[in-house]
Amino acid sequence: MNNIQLDSQNRLKHFLGIEGLKRDLLIEILDTAASLINVHEKAVKKVPLLRGKMVINLFFEPSTRTRTTFELAAKRLSADVLNFNIDTSSSSKGETLIDMLRNLEAMHCDMFVVRHNASGAAHFMAQHVASHISIINAGDGQHEHPTQAMLDMYTIRQYKSDFTPLRVAIVGDILHSRVARSNIHALTILGASEVRVVGPKTLIPKGIEELGVKVFHDLKRGLCDVDVIIMLRLQRERMQGALLPSAYEYFQYYGLTEKILNVAHPDAIVMHPGPINRGVEIDSTVADGVRSVILQQVSNGIAVRMAVMAMTLSTMESPSLKKEQ
Amino acid sequence: MTTLSILGGRVIDPASNLDLVTDLYIVDGKILSIGTPPANFSAERQIDAKNQIVCPGLIDLSVRLREPGAEHKGTIKSETHAAAAGGITTLCCPPDTNPIIDTPAVVEHLSHRAIDAGMAKVLPLAALTQGLKGEHLAELGHLKKNGCIGVSNVQPIINTNVLRHALEYAANCELKVFIYAQDPWLTCDGGIHEGAISTRLGLYGIPEIAETIEVARHLFLIEMTGVQAHFCRLSTARAVDMVKQAQAKGLPVTADVSAHHLFLTDVDISDYSSQCHVNPPLRSEHDKKGLREGLIQGGINAVCSDHQPHETDAKLSPFAMTAPGISGLDTLLSLILSLAEEMQIDLMTVLGYVTYQPAKILDIDAGTLAIGNAADIVIFDPSHHWILSEDNMHSLGHNSPFLGRKFKGKVMYTLINGQVVYTHSKVKSEK
Incomplete structure (x- = not known):
């Protein structure tokens, strides 16, 4: 279904999801990100790859971290950035997503970075947007969050070099998590030896096994001998739909503590897409501990987003810009 | 008295288990007989249903x-x-x-x-x-x-x-x-x-x-x-x-x-x-x-x-x-x-x-070609090939997952109470 994100030469035109992408392309994103990782250390923290380009951040859901890192990434590539934080109330004024798209197109922009609460929203926009505009999915409903997955892969590669021997556990609210889905696809494509999802039955969606994962409902068993642990944020709202009794009970059974961490591989790293809920899904001693790479993920996010933006916009360009890179 | 005959079609009536190439005679909006014309019957209008299905x-x-x-x-x-x-x-x-x-x-x-x-x-x-x-x-x-x-x-x-x-x-x-x-x-x-x-x-x-x-x-x-x-x-x-x-x-x-x-x-x-x-x-x-x-x-x-x-x-x-x-x-x-x-x-x-x-x-008297029933009849060409498109849809709504799909079988005539209420453009142009 993600073929729409590739151009005729199989290069990234949009970045909508990890599903269906080839290993080589994911590696290319990681390598491109590696070449951009040190830009911020220079006296002038910018490269001119997207000079004269206009990027619009279109956020229909609140976000601080993702929006900010996208903004920073665009600015380090020398693009101009506009932020639209769209309260869902204004889209309920009657303007459809299509109308909004047409209006923004009229502002002569080159890229939309979109976050939307409806699964498939980025895909929908890519189907209907003018052909010279790239769409980057910054999270669509419960579907995908591909740049988060790529920054997670980048971080894993920093610590583990090779994906193939890795056992990875994704822990928590899989049902509502777009991060989980994108990470499952990325890890599978990159050849990780085992991907596990761990959580209570109420938070594991039906048929997830068909994505190539093993399901665990017991945290200790799920973490046994794993090399990477990806913790997911537990939304407070989950108590309301009778999915869980209390945050306290959740922490007792699924919270990551130093003690539980002992069952994992001694070199296991702990990741989290943020923002973290201390004492709900993760204990402070783990979040701030030596195995935590959570803040590293945030830094890597900028380079990975720079890479994706540069790659997608370069497919829209003449070959000369491609050479400049 | 209005009269109509539908001639030479393959008449299929599931209710009576009938499947036969035959003729249908309609008087005043009702099916009067199948097969043999009623006495003194002269049709004001005849529909040629050869190679078509009448049901x-x-x-x-x-x-x-x-x-x-x-x-x-x-x-x-x-x-x-x-x-x-x-x-x-x-x-x-x-x-x-x-x-x-x-x-x-x-x-x-x-x-x-x-x-x-x-x-x-x-x-x-x-x-x-x-x-x-x-x-x-x-x-x-x-x-x-x-x-x-x-x-x-x-x-x-x-x-x-x-x-x-x-x-x-x-x-x-x-x-x-x-x-x-x-x-x-x-x-x-x-x-x-x-x-x-x-x-x-x-x-x-x-x-x-x-x-x-x-x-x-x-x-x-x-x-x-x-x-x-x-x-x-x-x-x-x-x-x-x-x-x-x-x-x-x-x-x-x-x-x-x-x-x-x-x-x-x-x-x-x-x-x-x-x-x-x-x-x-x-x-x-x-x-x-x-x-x-x-x-x-x-x-x-x-x-x-x-x-x-x-x-x-x-x-x-x-x-x-x-x-x-x-x-x-x-x-x-x-x-x-x-x-x-x-x-x-x-x-x-x-x-x-x-x-x-x-x-x-x-629980209605319909859906059958029983003698005496209202002549609600469809005549379709079972071998007519067509592709569903927004242009050939009759409904005001064009929301169909079958758009672009090839179909076989197309309605040529629809009769309600013996009145032809729909005629396919193909039949019209042949006339």
Whole structure:
């Protein structure tokens, strides 16, 4: 279904999801990100790859971290950035997503970075947007969050070099998590030896096994001998739909503590897409501990987003810009 | 006296098990004889039906006409015309119009408008409860007297005590209840079957048990109240089995399926295709197979279009934000013919699912070519190939997942009460 994100030469035109992408392309994103990782250390923290380009951040859901890192990434590539934080109330004024798209197109922009609460929203926009505009999915409903997955892969590669021997556990609210889905696809494509999802039955969606994962409902068993642990944020709202009794009970059974961490591989790293809920899904001693790479993920996010933006916009360009890179 | 003869067609009448190349004679809107012309008969008009199939006009158990209340999606005129073009001569419309069909005034309005349109015969279903709210009974006696063919819940009646009384009262009025079985708590905005595909797409799924629990609740109450009941649009193999078992036990229940549920599954939504957003949702391959088997082995009695026309914008959003429904009048006959081919069953049997079987469910004298019956007839060319496009759809709603699909079989003439109400352009141009 993600073929729409590739151009005729199989290069990234949009970045909508990890599903269906080839290993080589994911590696290319990681390598491109590696070449951009040190830009911020220079006296002038910018490269001119997207000079004269206009990027619009279109956020229909609140976000601080993702929006900010996208903004920073665009600015380090020398693009101009506009932020639209769209309260869902204004889209309920009657303007459809299509109308909004047409209006923004009229502002002569080159890229939309979109976050939307409806699964498939980025895909929908890519189907209907003018052909010279790239769409980057910054999270669509419960579907995908591909740049988060790529920054997670980048971080894993920093610590583990090779994906193939890795056992990875994704822990928590899989049902509502777009991060989980994108990470499952990325890890599978990159050849990780085992991907596990761990959580209570109420938070594991039906048929997830068909994505190539093993399901665990017991945290200790799920973490046994794993090399990477990806913790997911537990939304407070989950108590309301009778999915869980209390945050306290959740922490007792699924919270990551130093003690539980002992069952994992001694070199296991702990990741989290943020923002973290201390004492709900993760204990402070783990979040701030030596195995935590959570803040590293945030830094890597900028380079990975720079890479994706540069790659997608370069497919829209003449070959000369491609050479400049 | 008006007279008409239909000559040399392959006449198929599932109700009487007739399949024969013969002639049909119609006088004053009624079928007078088949095979031999009546004495002193001279036809004012003759229709040459050579190489064509002549069968009873189709009866569609569920057509949203969209009038009153949503005329930008469809009108009685536009949709009954589309029905006629699709070979449908009688149709049932659910009560969820705006205003809702829960008073005799709305029934009368609808009936008059349908008669004015002069196309397919419209049989309204009335609301079982006032405003379809599941709280107070609608005036079922009055509604029946004013022409409602049955009553329907459309939305689940949550309060089981109200549901019990509603079924008892409907039984008392000798009205058949048309039940939409979907548990509201287990149903969410997703519009997709809960399973691997909903999980992959990140859409909230509607589980199979949303249907089976509601069918079970109703079956117990049907047994208790003795009401005549019909399950609308079953979507799961297990629900079909449940109805089949209930029928075997002798309960007065029947069920139908939409044509699209016999052809599409959740796999067709893999690309967030909003044209495949329907309610109940498209289910698994296993369910599709179960629905098809239900037609042959019992549990499913009839096939309908579940026609729900929409304006283009209603489908132009991310999947979960789009309106559910398929515009189905233009494809019902062709899908039925495809079903015969795919399942390798004879035309007589499949045409029964859209003619005398729904007539039996509605308890009306239609859906058959019996002598003395109204001449509601469709004549179609079974080997005419065509491709569904927005340009050749007759319904105001062009929302079909079958756009671009090749079909075989096209209506050439539709007759209602012996009047030709639709003629295909091919026949017109040949003249």
